[in-house]
Amino acid sequence: MTALNGEDEVVELCRDLIRIDSTNAGDNAGPGERAAAEYVAEKLAExxxxxxxxxxxSRRANVVARIAGEDSSRDALLLHGHLDVVPFHADDWTHHPLSGEIADGCIWGRGAVDMKNMDAMILAVVRQRLSQGRRPPRDIVLAFTADEEAGGTYGAQWLSDKHPDLFEGCTEAIGEVGGFSVSIDDAxxxxxxxxxxxGIAWMRLTANGRAGHGSMLNAENAVTELAEAVGRIxxxxxxxxLTQTxxxxxxxxxxxxxxxxxxDDPETTVAKLGPLARMIGATLRNTANPTMLAGGYKVNVIPQTATAHVDGRFLPGYEDEFFETIDELLGPNVAMEFVYHDIAIETGFDGPLVRSMADALVAEDPGALAVPYTLSGGTDLKAFSRLGMRGFGFAPLRLPADLDFSGLFHGVDERVPxxxxxxxVRVLDRFLDGC
Structure with a gap:
């Protein structure tokens, strides 16, 4: 087999993946991940x-493969990435989100950041190593999943529930939204x-009242009850x-x-972090943001019911406090049910795997300092953690100091340098040598 160069390949792999439409609006009506999964499987089989x-x-496809390590008696490592992306409105973009265009030193398109970039890096490193006959120190399981952008029902959750045997021996996992740089200064x-x-709590709130004519007195107005609850929340x-992380x-x-x-005043420090403050600020506390409202069907009819949706996120160790507070804020006449509910997770920033990540970064960037952080959102790691894995977000990218990276997640003009x-690719290759 001809030896491959991962640094050369990663660009075209990323562009190819972006050009495959795998948008996921959460309604199971999109194109699905099958085409992207077939592409990944072909590259691995080669x-x-x-x-x-x-x-x-139908069309909701996952890819799993195992690489035998030099010592298969050791615990295995999972490398995982999702193949689906969030929807887009193409007219808002500078370059079409399915083009994989290269401009201004960047690859543009939906998934360039979240997370076809990491999918491409994993593929490039694996293809390079195997074409050169370089096995990892221990077994590596690769998982390219469906449906992460809608909670993983057809992806990581389904794999963990229905096919746990595919992850036999995996005690640690590496995935998305970590390993990216934030510049302190030039050095x-x-x-x-x-x-x-x-943790995630997507909630539907429902207020029930008494239907009636809009011109008459009504002390049991569902819209009023709901609006007051939404306002309180x-x-x-x-x-x-403050969690340990x-x-x-x-x-x-x-x-x-x-x-x-x-x-006692961490917000003052966070406010000095520039664009990063949006992401980090949300990890100082639980949050609950109303996002949708619905009620009524005619201006002169008081409806019997009204509904709202709230995106709730709770810190590790503070789930009970979160829901106790939500119950108080709802009041007696508004009911809550889950649209989606998932756990919070946390692990320590220590051990051989952490050292391997830090060492690989410093080897490629002598000015690197690895630090732990909490993600305000969620990833497939939640599902894999239920199989006993300790996980990290580590998709290493050295970024330009002026790039608002956190603002590109799910944003317009998503791109990666x-x-x-x-x-x-270089960092992941070194990391796998030391893992």
Missing amino acids: VGLEPQILEPD RRLYLIETAEK GRYEWPVR VRTFLTEVSEALNLELDL VDSLQFG
Whole structure:
């Protein structure tokens, strides 16, 4: 087999994946992931692997493969990435979101950041290593999943529930939304490695009242009851709750930036982090944001019911407090049911795998400082953690200092620098040598 160069391949792999429409609006009516899964499986088969495509439903496809390591008696490592992307409105973009266009040193398109970039990096590294006859120190399981953008019902959750045998021996996992750089100055960069995720509570609120004519008195107006509950939730100021990961992050960042840190007032420190403050600020407390309202069908008819949706996120260790507060804010006449509910997770920033990540970063960027952080959203790691895996977000990218990376997730003009992708290939290759 001809030896492959991952740095050369990763660009075209990323562009190819972006050009495959795998948008997921959460209604199971889109194109699905089958075409992307077939592409990934073909690329893995070309270097001697035997990937499986597993479909829980029509077009909703996952790919799983195992690479035998030099010592298969050791615990295995999972590398996972999702193949679906969120929808887009193409007219809003500078370059079409399915074009994979290269412009201004970046690859543009939906999934360039979330997360076909990491899919491409995994493929490029695996293909390079296997074409060169380089086996990893231990078994590596690869999982390219469906449906992450809608909770993983057809992806990681289904795989964990129905095919846990495919992950036999996996005790650690590496996935998305971590390992990206934040510049301190020209010589130093923080690399944020995800060690925790907030839990998810997507809630539907329903108020029931008495239907009637809009011109008459009505003390049981469902719209009024719902609006008051939504207002209480939306305006509630959740107290600061510092988890271990957030404390470590704030301490490390304050030292690196030479900032005075007052743990009784962490928001002052976070406010000095620029665009990153949006992501980090949401990890200081639980959050609950009303996002949708519905009620009524005619201006002069008081409806019997009204509904709203709220996106709730709770910190590791604070789920009970979150729901106790929500119950108080709802009041007696508004009911809550889950649209989607998933756990919060957290692990320590220590151990051989963490050292391997930090060492690989420093080897490629001597100014790198790896720090842990909490993700305000969620990933497939939640599902894999139920199989006993300790997981991290580590999709390494050295980014330009002026790039608002966190703003590109699910945003317009999503793009990833070509140099950053190639950096990620080098780091992941070193990481696998030391894992």
